[in-house]
Amino acid sequence: MPENTTKPADFIREIINEHNRTKKFDGKVHTRFPPEPNGYLHIGHAKAINIDFGIAEEYGGLCNLRFDDSNPVKEKQEYIDAIKADIRWLGFDWQDREYYASDYFDQLYTWAVQLIKKGKAYVDDLSADEIREYRGTLTESGKESPYRNRSVEENLDLFERMKNGEFPDGSKVLRAKIDMAAGNINMRDPVMYRILHKAHHRQGDKWCIYPTYDWVHGQSDSIEGITHSLCSLEFEDHRPLYNWFLEQLGIHHPQQIEFARLNVSYVVMSKRKLIKLVDGGYVSGWDDPRMPTLSGLRRRGYTPTSIRTFLDRIGVAKADSIIDVALLEHCLREELNKQAPRVMAVLRPLKVIIDNYPEDTVEELDAINNPEDASMGTRKVPFSRVLYIEQEDFREEPTKKYYRLAPGREVRLRYAYFITCVDVVKDNDGNVTELHCTYDPKTRGGDAPDGRKVKATLHWVTAAHALQAEVRLFERLFTKENPDEAEEGEDFTANVNPDSLQILTECMIEPGLAKSQPGDRHQFERQGYFCVDPDSTKDRLVFNRTVSLRDTWLKVERRLSGSSGSNLHSSLPNSYSYR
Numbered sequence: 001m002p003e004n005t006t007k008p009a010d011f012i013r014e015i016i017n018e019h020n021r022t023k024k025f026d027g028k029v030h031t032r033f034p035p036e037p038n039g040y041l042h043i044g045h046a047k048a049i050n051i052d053f054g055i056a057e058e059y060g061g062l063c064n065l066r067f068d069d070s071n072p073v074k075e076k077q078e079y080i081d082a083i084k085a086d087i088r089w090l091g092f093d094w095q096d097r098e099y100y101a102s103d104y105f106d107q108l109y110t111w112a113v114q115l116i117k118k119g120k121a122y123v124d125d126l127s128a129d130e131i132r133e134y135r136g137t138l139t140e141s142g143k144e145s146p147y148r149n150r151s152v153e154e155n156l157d158l159f160e161r162m163k164n165g166e167f168p169d170g171s172k173v174l175r176a177k178i179d180m181a182a183g184n185i186n187m188r189d190p191v192m193y194r195i196l197h198k199a200h201h202r203q204g205d206k207w208c209i210y211p212t213y214d215w216v217h218g219q220s221d222s223i224e225g226i227t228h229s230l231c232s233l234e235f236e237d238h239r240p241l242y243n244w245f246l247e248q249l250g251i252h253h254p255q256q257i258e259f260a261r262l263n264v265s266y267v268v269m270s271k272r273k274l275i276k277l278v279d280g281g282y283v284s285g286w287d288d289p290r291m292p293t294l295s296g297l298r299r300r301g302y303t304p305t306s307i308r309t310f311l312d313r314i315g316v317a318k319a320d321s322i323i324d325v326a327l328l329e330h331c332l333r334e335e336l337n338k339q340a341p342r343v344m345a346v347l348r349p350l351k352v353i354i355d356n357y358p359e360d361t362v363e364e365l366d367a368i369n370n371p372e373d374a375s376m377g378t379r380k381v382p383f384s385r386v387l388y389i390e391q392e393d394f395r396e397e398p399t400k401k402y403y404r405l406a407p408g409r410e411v412r413l414r415y416a417y418f419i420t421c422v423d424v425v426k427d428n429d430g431n432v433t434e435l436h437c438t439y440d441p442k443t444r445g446g447d448a449p450d451g452r453k454v455k456a457t458l459h460w461v462t463a464a465h466a467l468q469a470e471v472r473l474f475e476r477l478f479t480k481e482n483p484d485e486a487e488e489g490e491d492f493t494a495n496v497n498p499d500s501l502q503i504l505t506e507c508m509i510e511p512g513l514a515k516s517q518p519g520d521r522h523q524f525e526r527q528g529y530f531c532v533d534p535d536s537t538k539d540r541l542v543f544n545r546t547v548s549l550r551d552t553w554l555k556v557e558r559r560l561s562g563s564s565g566s567n568l569h570s571s572l573p574n575s576y577s578y579r
Contacts, residue, residue, distance in 0.1 A: 010316040025227040029061030038074035039271040040286040047262040053092040065094035072200040086294040123158040142180040218242040226254040232261040290477040301531025301546030306332040326552040344459040345509040345524040349388035357385040386463040403455035412457040418443040466508035469541040473502040
């Protein structure tokens with residue numbers, strides 16, 4: 001197979017290119033994505049998906065979807081269904097190669113018996129705490145279990161009785177017999193099976209012993225004929241064990257290659273922590289638009305293309321780092337700027353009455369759907385005497401650099417006319433409730449024939465035709481760039497932003513949005529990009545702010561102009577598993 005040339009060379013592609021040159025694996029590239037169905041996928045998993053499926057596609061190979069369903073306590077069919085939906089949404093397809101580690105339980109058991117017969121595995125009666133204590137530390141060797149030298153016959157008998165359900169949970173485990181003095185703690189007689197009397201979502205009550213990830217992973221790769229087992233960096237220290245099991249069994253041996261996991265500023269991506277956010281009520285669920293889950297990003301209005309563009313731009317590295325979330329937002333803005341139709345929406349309405357405009361007149365004005373794409377054409381927006389503008393677009397006492405509407409000041413209404421504020425109406429508390437203005441009928445379309453200029457253009461909607469909608473404004477879920485930085489005695493939840501969600505219930509939007517469907521994306525002019533939420537009904541639309549118009553990443557790019565790409569990342573002090 002020829003070298004891949006569709007993407008810049010990185011260390012994974014260099015390894016595969018070398019394998020292809022030397023005819024290792026007969027020039028084949030067969031990868032797999034092996035999620036554990038114990039939660040929803042997040043953008044960190046998207047990186048793995050993009051690598052696993054993307055590399056296989058680039059080399060004309062195959063990629064399997066294999067669920068690592070070896071822990072019945074935490075796994076649900078709900079998660080399996082969500083994972084498959086997310087992968088398809090990203091644009092990848094495993095075709096007929098959907099596998100489950102649980103389908104290999106019989107073969108794994110047979111291989112475990114084979115290791116026992118070779119004197120390479122034994123049944124241990126130590127408790128989990130005792131095993132942890134006996135394992136030693138990074139600087140001190142472990143010590144052997146008193147049960148380590150049981151005979152092959154005794155181990156075979158005990159292991160079969162474990163399988164038959166004769167022992168209670170936690171009373172015995174099967175361990176590999178390797179080296180309790182090994183420098184790599186993973187090689188100090190790791191656990192292969194534990195007793196767990198729990199029904200499995202696919203296997204039912206057939207099993208009461210369940211294999212560990214380290215025992216399942218490599219052998220499942222081998223069964224499926226995987227050539228390149230691409231894993232995140234936390235599994236690098238597990239590679240010697242991965243290799244040891246395959247070598248002891250003498251079966252097909254894939255090449256495990258580790259890459260840096262994805263870490264994004266202001267985000268947590270440990271499933272354990274995401275579960276805590278869900279169960280603790282910090283968010284409304286796995287698909288809350290503030291969550292980094294793919295379902296949450298999709299609900300917020302992210303596109304699969306923007307996510308894949310982001311992942312391609314950060315590339316594949318060997319060292320952990322934190323990526324600025326502003327880059328992800330920038331990739332989304334780039335796409336939506338080209339594709340999202342423009343509309344006008346007033347989020348905090350302030351009534352404006354144009355005193356000299358005819359009371360019974362309604363004009364249909366032409367509005368541009370997308371200035372970036374002329375093929376998207378124009379639309380008609382109604383204009384009449386009473387309309388709404390944003391509260392923040394008026395100040396009774398403007399500051400020096402405030403150019404929007406104020407008493408006696410003239411501004412432009414987008415696509416419409418110049419108006420001048422002539423009177424202000426307030427309630428008993430002194431709050432401005434209504435403005436009276438006049439308009440210049442000669443400025444239709446927004447230009448003055450006499451050449452006079454204004455310094456501000458405001459968006460608006462007519463009161464008689466506007467639709468009332470709910471708009472949800474999302475900010476970062478965490479107040480700190482690294483949410484794990486908490487005071488002593490606190491955890492990451494102490495950094496949850498209490499103002500991460502603001503709900504506006506009296507927003508006014510263009511009538512042309514009446515037929516919008518969940519998932520539709522628009523740019524609200526001067527406001528940002530918004531997506532129709534599934535909570536919408538036929539009588540009331542709900543919009544999520546996907547991202548604001550302000551692009552902080554452009555400032556970063558300008559600051560780093562001419563610098564190496566490594567400057568786009570910051571150091572990451574801690575690493576943890578997605579699992």
